[in-house]
Amino acid sequence: MPFAGIDIGSTMTKVVIADDQEAVLAAHIGPTGVEHRHLALKVMDETVLSAGLSFEALDFIVATGYGRINVPFADKQLTEITCHARGVRALFASARMIIDIGGQDSKGIKLDGDGKVSDFVMNDKCAAGTGRFLEVIAETLGIDLAAMGDIALAADGIVQISNICTVFAEHEVTSRLAEGADVGRIAAGLHQAIATRVVNMTRRLGIEKEVVVTGGGAKNNGLVKAIEAQVGFAVLTPPEPFITGALGAALAGMDLFRRGIKPQRPRKREDVTFYS
Amino acid sequence: MSIMKQIEALYTQRGVRARELRQAGEKVIGYFCCFVPEEIITALGLIPFRIQGSQREPIDEADTLLEPMACPFARSCFNMALKGQYEFLDGFVAPHSCDTIERMYHIWRSNTPSPFNHLINVPHMMGPSSAEFYKNELHYFAGCLETFAGRKLDLEKLRQAVRLYNRRRALLRELYALRKAVPPRVSGTEITKVLVAGMGIPAAEHIDVVRAFIDEVQQRPAPRPDGLPRIFLWGNEIDDIAFIELVESCGAHVVMDDLCTGTRFFWEDVPETDDPFDGLVQKYLCTHCPRSLVPQAGGRADDLENRFGYIREFAAQWKADGAIFYIVRYCDTCELEGPDLKEYLTQQKLPVLMIEDDYSTTTMGQLRTRIQAFLEMIA
Structure with a gap:
C-alpha cells in the first residue's frame, strides 16, 4: 500500500x-x-x-x-x-521538539507524548533565521553555501554579528570584511546569530528533549553545532533532512x-x- | 433593502449616515476606543461616532508625521483624518486609553483640529481612588461638552440615554447568544459587520438594525452539524472582516471574542444609579482593555483568575475549542498581556495561537498556514 x-x-x-x-x-x-x-x-x-x-x-x-x-x-x-511532526515521529519516536529551518521560514514545533503537535511558533515574514539568510550571506562572503558550515567550524574564533535582519547583516558583514576579519570567523558569527534567534523563538514553547533539527538548515553542520551550543545538548538530525x-x-x-x-x-x- | 444589504452598506461606507445627519444640522462627535461614555454625548443631543481606521488603504500621509513603529491602527485613523475623510467631525474626543491614543490626541489636534477637542483622563489602575477620579474627569468632560453644545446636561436625559444604550447592549448579547448553538446560527464575519456598522450611526438606529438582523437569523434553517472547531478571539481593534473571514475560510467558526470592537465595548450594562455618573463610572472604568490594571491580589494563580476569569467563562459557555490572539502590531498592552493570558488558558486546556499582524488586509494571506496548522492541531 x-x-x-x-x-x-x-x-x-x-x-x-x-x-x-x-x-x-x-x-x-x-x-x-x-x-x-x-x-x-x-x-x-x-x-x-x-x-x-x-x-x-x-x-x-x-x-x-x-x-x-x-x-x-x-x-x-x-x-x-x-x-x-508526522515525519519526525516516524524517524525519532523520542522527539519532543522540532526546529525546522527552511528556505524562507523557520519554525519551532512542540510534540506531546504521542508525537502530536501541541504548540508551534513560526517566523514567516522575515528572512532572518532562514536558509535564505545563509544564501545571501554566503554570496557576500564569496563562499559556497554547502561549504559554509565546515568553514565556520574550522574557524579559530568568532566575529560577533549583531544585526539579524538579512539586509543589515549583509552590510555588517561587508564592513567586517573591509576591516580584514577572517571569513571563517564571520561565518561562525552568522551561524551563532541564526541559532540564537531560532532557539529563542522555540524557547517560548519550553524546550524538551529530544530536539530534532529538520529542513535545509539541518544539512549545515555549522548551524547544527551552533544550535546545540544554544540548547545545551546534542540534537538529532534526520538522514535526509529535506524530505x-x-x-x-x-x-x-x-x-x-x-x-x-x-x-x-x-x-x-x-x-x-x-x-x- | 434587505437587512443584510443595509448592514453591508453601513459597514462599507462608514461615514455616510454621520454626514447625512450633519447636513440636517446635527453635530457629530468622533471618539476613540471603549472608554468614552456615548451616553453623555447622546444626552446632550450630539451624535457619537466611533473613529476607525482602514485596513484596506495603505498608510502614507501619516508616515510623514509619525514613525512607522507606532500602532498602525492609530496611524491609519490619523491617515484618514489627514486625507479629509473625517472632515465631518464637529468634535474629537480621545480617552487616555493607551499612550499611543493619548499622544495621538495631541498630534491629531495640532494637525486636524475639530471645533471641539477633548482628552479624557482615564485611570489605568483600578484602585480605590480610581472611581472618584474618573467621575471628576467625566464631569469635566460633560462640562466642556455643555459649553460646546450650548446647553446644560439634563440628568433625566442622561438616564434615558443610559437606558437606550443598555437596550442596545441587551440586544447585542441576544445576538451573541445565537453563536452558542453548535454550529453557530451566525458567523463571526457577519457579527463583525453588524458591530462595525453600528459604530457610525446613532444607537437608536443601530437597535433597529440589530433587531431586524436577529429576526432574519432566527428565520434561517438551523445549520447542519459540521464538526468544525470553535474559536474564541482575543485582541484589539478588528474593525475589518478580513481576518475573521480568513479564520472561518480555513474551516472554523469564530464564536466569541474579547475585542475592542466586540464584547469589550458592550458586554456589561451601565448600572441605573440615582446619579447616572456613578453607573457610567462603574461600567467604563472596568472595560476589559489590557491597558487597565487590576490590582494584584493573592498569588499567581489568584491573580490570573482575577484578571482572566471572565474569559474562561466566555470560552466555556460558547464551547470554544481554541483561542486565537490577533494583535495589531506594536500594541504594547496586548503584547505584554498575551503571554499571561496564554499561560492561563493553556492551564484551562484551551490551546492558544498568538498572532501579531500589521493593520492591513494585504499581508494577511501569510497567516493562513499558521491558522490551518492550529486548526489541524486542535482537530
Whole structure:
C-alpha cells in the first residue's frame, strides 16, 4: 500500500513515497520554480518511476508546504507543521521538539507524548533565521553555501554579528570584511546569530528533549553545532533532512486512509495536467 | 433593502449616515476606543461616532508625521483624518486609553483640529481612588461638552440615554447568544459587520438594525452539524472582516471574542444609579482593555483568575475549542498581556495561537498556514 507526500517549499519541491510500514520507497527533490503545478507533477512522476510503481497505484496523496494548494492531484492538503511532526515521529519516536529551518521560514514545533503537535511558533515574514539568510550571506562572503558550515567550524574564533535582519547583516558583514576579519570567523558569527534567534523563538514553547533539527538548515553542520551550543545538548538530525515534511505528508495520508478516508476521484495519470 | 444589504452598506461606507445627519444640522462627535461614555454625548443631543481606521488603504500621509513603529491602527485613523475623510467631525474626543491614543490626541489636534477637542483622563489602575477620579474627569468632560453644545446636561436625559444604550447592549448579547448553538446560527464575519456598522450611526438606529438582523437569523434553517472547531478571539481593534473571514475560510467558526470592537465595548450594562455618573463610572472604568490594571491580589494563580476569569467563562459557555490572539502590531498592552493570558488558558486546556499582524488586509494571506496548522492541531 503506497502513500505519497509532496512538499512544495519556497526553494525545493520534495516527493516521498512510503509504504504502510513507514519505510521510504522512493524520494525525489527538485527546485521549486515559478510554475509549481508543472514541477509538482514532474517530481511526482520521477518518484513514482523510481519506486517502480504507477501513479494509479498510490492509495493516498497529501500535499504540504507553502505551494500545497497548487497540487491539483492531491487528495488532501495539510500544513507543513502537521507533516513535519508526522515525519519526525516516524524517524525519532523520542522527539519532543522540532526546529525546522527552511528556505524562507523557520519554525519551532512542540510534540506531546504521542508525537502530536501541541504548540508551534513560526517566523514567516522575515528572512532572518532562514536558509535564505545563509544564501545571501554566503554570496557576500564569496563562499559556497554547502561549504559554509565546515568553514565556520574550522574557524579559530568568532566575529560577533549583531544585526539579524538579512539586509543589515549583509552590510555588517561587508564592513567586517573591509576591516580584514577572517571569513571563517564571520561565518561562525552568522551561524551563532541564526541559532540564537531560532532557539529563542522555540524557547517560548519550553524546550524538551529530544530536539530534532529538520529542513535545509539541518544539512549545515555549522548551524547544527551552533544550535546545540544554544540548547545545551546534542540534537538529532534526520538522514535526509529535506524530505521530513514530504515523508510526514505521505504518512499523514496513510493515517487518513486507515481512518477510512478515501480519495474522492479515481486516480488516472492522463487526467492530470498542470492546467487543471 | 434587505437587512443584510443595509448592514453591508453601513459597514462599507462608514461615514455616510454621520454626514447625512450633519447636513440636517446635527453635530457629530468622533471618539476613540471603549472608554468614552456615548451616553453623555447622546444626552446632550450630539451624535457619537466611533473613529476607525482602514485596513484596506495603505498608510502614507501619516508616515510623514509619525514613525512607522507606532500602532498602525492609530496611524491609519490619523491617515484618514489627514486625507479629509473625517472632515465631518464637529468634535474629537480621545480617552487616555493607551499612550499611543493619548499622544495621538495631541498630534491629531495640532494637525486636524475639530471645533471641539477633548482628552479624557482615564485611570489605568483600578484602585480605590480610581472611581472618584474618573467621575471628576467625566464631569469635566460633560462640562466642556455643555459649553460646546450650548446647553446644560439634563440628568433625566442622561438616564434615558443610559437606558437606550443598555437596550442596545441587551440586544447585542441576544445576538451573541445565537453563536452558542453548535454550529453557530451566525458567523463571526457577519457579527463583525453588524458591530462595525453600528459604530457610525446613532444607537437608536443601530437597535433597529440589530433587531431586524436577529429576526432574519432566527428565520434561517438551523445549520447542519459540521464538526468544525470553535474559536474564541482575543485582541484589539478588528474593525475589518478580513481576518475573521480568513479564520472561518480555513474551516472554523469564530464564536466569541474579547475585542475592542466586540464584547469589550458592550458586554456589561451601565448600572441605573440615582446619579447616572456613578453607573457610567462603574461600567467604563472596568472595560476589559489590557491597558487597565487590576490590582494584584493573592498569588499567581489568584491573580490570573482575577484578571482572566471572565474569559474562561466566555470560552466555556460558547464551547470554544481554541483561542486565537490577533494583535495589531506594536500594541504594547496586548503584547505584554498575551503571554499571561496564554499561560492561563493553556492551564484551562484551551490551546492558544498568538498572532501579531500589521493593520492591513494585504499581508494577511501569510497567516493562513499558521491558522490551518492550529486548526489541524486542535482537530
